[in-house]
Amino acid sequence: MQWLELTIQTHPEAVESVSELLSTYSRDGVVIEEPYELSDDGQEYRILQGQPVIVHAYLPLDGTQEQKKQEIAQGLWHFSSIGAHFVGELQTRIVDEEDWANAWKDYYHVTHIGQRLVIRPSWREYTPKNDEVVLTLDPGMAFGTGVHPTTRMCLERVEQLVQPGMKLLDVGTGSGILALAAAKLGATHIEAIDNSSVAVESSKANAEMNGLQEQIHVVLGVLDEETAVRTAGQYDLVLANIIAHIIGSIAPQLAQVVAPDGLLVVSGIIEARRPDAEGPLLAAGLELVEEMKIDDWLALTYRKRA
The missing domain is CATH 3.30.70.120 (Alpha-Beta Plaits)
Structure with a gap:
């Protein structure tokens, strides 16, 4: 063909x-x-x-x-x-x-992110140094590899925020790269969701490649009201690396699933579109606690008041 x-x-x-x-x-x-x-x-x-x-x-x-x-x-x-x-x-x-x-x-080449994270494409060789955490990734076509600023910032926040035993939700998981990093850093239960069947198959394959299929559960779907009600307050950390207007459209659901005093990290936001995401997130009762910026891209971290 x-x-x-x-x-x-x-x-x-x-x-x-x-x-x-x-x-x-x-x-x-x-x-x-x-x-x-x-x-x-x-x-x-x-x-x-x-x-x-x-x-x-x-x-x-x-x-x-x-x-x-x-x-x-x-x-x-x-x-x-x-x-x-x-x-x-x-x-x-x-x-x-x-x-x-x-x-x-x-x-795609070997990528170093943050203090310890290393993204290794499955077809390239790499020997880790000291306490580096290596994620082996086969991204397929078009999904997160750590190259784009939004993914890079999310990975840095995952490295900074994940604690052993955390329960985590990754909305719009793509290749599963954020879920992989969280699992490697000690999160014990990770739900990953995406509305693309190609993304779901890619993230499942990457979880298996890294021996993390027991910690990462990948499902096809969206974070709708029904899902938010069923999982309300369950997640210590929620990640959503999507785009601003989609984040804004599901802001109530994102806020609902975060545990009291838990954190939400959102990215995929171009600076000019920040109000599209931030307005609805603040209206949902979340409090901005941290922001990162690379070029015109933003990653914002919110806390849910206990």
């Missing part, structure tokens, strides 16, 4: 919008190629902040690809026409199945 590869170079602040557009048409998500420089013989890397980002998506050559390509091009034109962020020209090429299945692996 062959695939149509779509490639767009864009300003970092437009990555979220471009990725969301492409994900509507690409059943396996997108690949975000951030600019980086390699070190340690190519095994580690450093992201070049503020430089253009390349986003890839793949469409099967099933007779619908040209129509989808035109609709995507029209959507990209709307982004560029409003002038808020730079969005480059849509580039395409045809790739074979084998190339498609492995192309995204070139973009």
